[in-house]
Amino acid sequence: MKLLDPFSVVLMAALMCAVMSAVLFGARRGFPAEVRGLTYWGAALAVQVFSAFCFALRGTLPDVLVLPVANVLFVFGNGLCVIGLRRFYGLAPRWPMLGGACGFALVGMLYYLVVEPDYAARVAWMSVPITLISGAQLVLVLRHGRRKLATLFFGSLIAVNTVLVTVRGVVALTHGAALVDVTRPGLFQGFYLAVTALQPALLAVGFLMVAYERLRLILERRSASDPLTGVLNRRGFGDAYAREVARMARMRQHARTLALLSVDLDHFKMINDRFGHAEGDRVLVSVAQMVGSALRESDVLARFGGEEFIVLLPDTDGKRAIGVAQRVQRLLREAHAGELPSCTASIGVAVQTDPEEPLDALLSRADEALYRAKENGRNRIETWQAAA
Numbered sequence: 098m099k100l101l102d103p104f105s106v107v108l109m110a111a112l113m114c115a116v117m118s119a120v121l122f123g124a125r126r127g128f129p130a131e132v133r134g135l136t137y138w139g140a141a142l143a144v145q146v147f148s149a150f151c152f153a154l155r156g157t158l159p160d161v162l163v164l165p166v167a168n169v170l171f172v173f174g175n176g177l178c179v180i181g182l183r184r185f186y187g188l189a190p191r192w193p194m195l196g197g198a199c200g201f202a203l204v205g206m207l208y209y210l211v212v213e214p215d216y217a218a219r220v221a222w223m224s225v226p227i228t229l230i231s232g233a234q235l236v237l238v239l240r241h242g243r244r245k246l247a248t249l250f251f252g253s254l255i256a257v258n259t260v261l262v263t264v265r266g267v268v269a270l271t272h273g274a275a276l277v278d279v280t281r282p283g284l285f286q287g288f289y290l291a292v293t294a295l296q297p298a299l300l301a302v303g304f305l306m307v308a309y310e311r312l313r314l315i316l317e318r319r320s321a322s323d324p325l326t327g328v329l330n331r332r333g334f335g336d337a338y339a340r341e342v343a344r345m346a347r348m349r350q351h352a353r354t355l356a357l358l359s360v361d362l363d364h365f366k367m368i369n370d371r372f373g374h375a376e377g378d379r380v381l382v383s384v385a386q387m388v389g390s391a392l393r394e395s396d397v398l399a400r401f402g403g404e405e406f407i408v409l410l411p412d413t414d415g416k417r418a419i420g421v422a423q424r425v426q427r428l429l430r431e432a433h434a435g436e437l438p439s440c441t442a443s444i445g446v447a448v449q450t451d452p453e454e455p456l457d458a459l460l461s462r463a464d465e466a467l468y469r470a471k472e473n474g475r476n477r478i479e480t481w482q483a484a485a
């Protein structure tokens with residue numbers, strides 16, 4: 098079998114890393130601040146490029162200069178990927194561990210180059226920090242990754258990398274240099290060289306896929322939520338309602354009902370006028386939190402704009418819905434003591450028994466009840482009743 102020329106492979110790997118590094122740095126600008134770690138990955142690949150160039154200098158400069166630098170850079174580049182991944186998952190970077198891994202690599206390289214020159218021992222030694230680094234990446238992805246195709250792809254690449262490096266280290270220990278020296282022909286050597294050349298760029302693609310998956314989730318969440326209070330907006334509510342009604346339709350034989358509360362703060366304009374718009378905003382945020390705290394996990398809270406909140410109560414009849422509305426009013430009375438301007442709310446309640454009824458019809462029934470609550474003096478609860 099014709100062997101891949103190691104120099105060309107290293108050069109190819111360096112070029113791929115350089116391109117992927119530029120892609121990552123470029124992509125960084127398009128991501129919101131919540132998606133962290135791309136800069137570290139971009140830097141990691143840039144470091145891999147330098148490491149590859151150092152390896153390529155073998156023969157031109159003495160090994161004792163080239164190899165320790167190239168290997169430490171290789172470990173540092175791999176470690177930066179772990180740091181990037183930790184940042185991505187919202188964890189603090191562990192710089193001392195990376196420093197330790199680089200120091201470990203340097204000591205081993207120097208020892209087995211200068212004191213006791215031994216190629217196989219160098220391979221085995223280097224496989225320790227690289228296996229640990231790759232293993233750390235795998236643990237992070239398994240622990241924090243979402244169960245999605247992107248994560249599966251990324252995790253699989255890391256797993257292959259971890260296994261390959263571990264096997265190479267063990268083979269170096271058990272069989273000596275023969276099977277691990279990439280300058281000698283052989284299936285294992287050729288396979289290792291090819292995979293190692295592709296791996297950094299492939300891992301970066303995997304990381305980008307995971308980052309884009311996170312971006313998709315963030316944009317989906319943003320498009321469905323109210324930026325001031327963080328609760329759902331009309332669009333997000335529509336989706337949640339559709340899911341609930343579909344569930345209701347599936348369980349029709351159990352005669353399910355759902356209830357809707359239309360909660361509107363009273364004289365909110367006065368709060369804005371007296372205390373300012375910013376204070377009004379704080380009241381809205383606090384009301385959203387407070388109403389949310391009065392609800393069950395399965396209930397859905399949304400802000401439709403202004404000072405109007407909508408609450409969807411699955412599996413709830415009129416009586417229980419009024420109970421929730423009373424709890425909301427009680428919490429409003431008790432809350433804000435001293436800190437924020439106090440406010441009251443009028444609440445309209447409508448109950449849906451027919452899953453075929455459109456959302457707009459249910460909303461307008463709740464609004465009718467709310468209108469009556471306002472008409473009848475505010476700070477009260479009214480339930481929609483069919484006209485006699």
Ligand SMILES: Nc1nc2c(ncn2[C@@H]2O[C@H](COP(=O)(O)OP(=O)(O)OP(=O)(O)O)[C@@H](O)[C@H]2O)c(=O)[nH]1
Nearest residue numbers: 361362363364365366367369374377378402403404
């Ligand atoms: N601070 C703040 N105020 C808002 C926001 N959206 C709407 N508003 C204000 O909410 C007030 C709503 O006024 P109205 O519709 O007259 O209602 P109200 O004063 O609560 O009176 P009633 O509902 O009849 O009791 C207006 O002053 C709007 O400017 C917002 O996001 N932040």
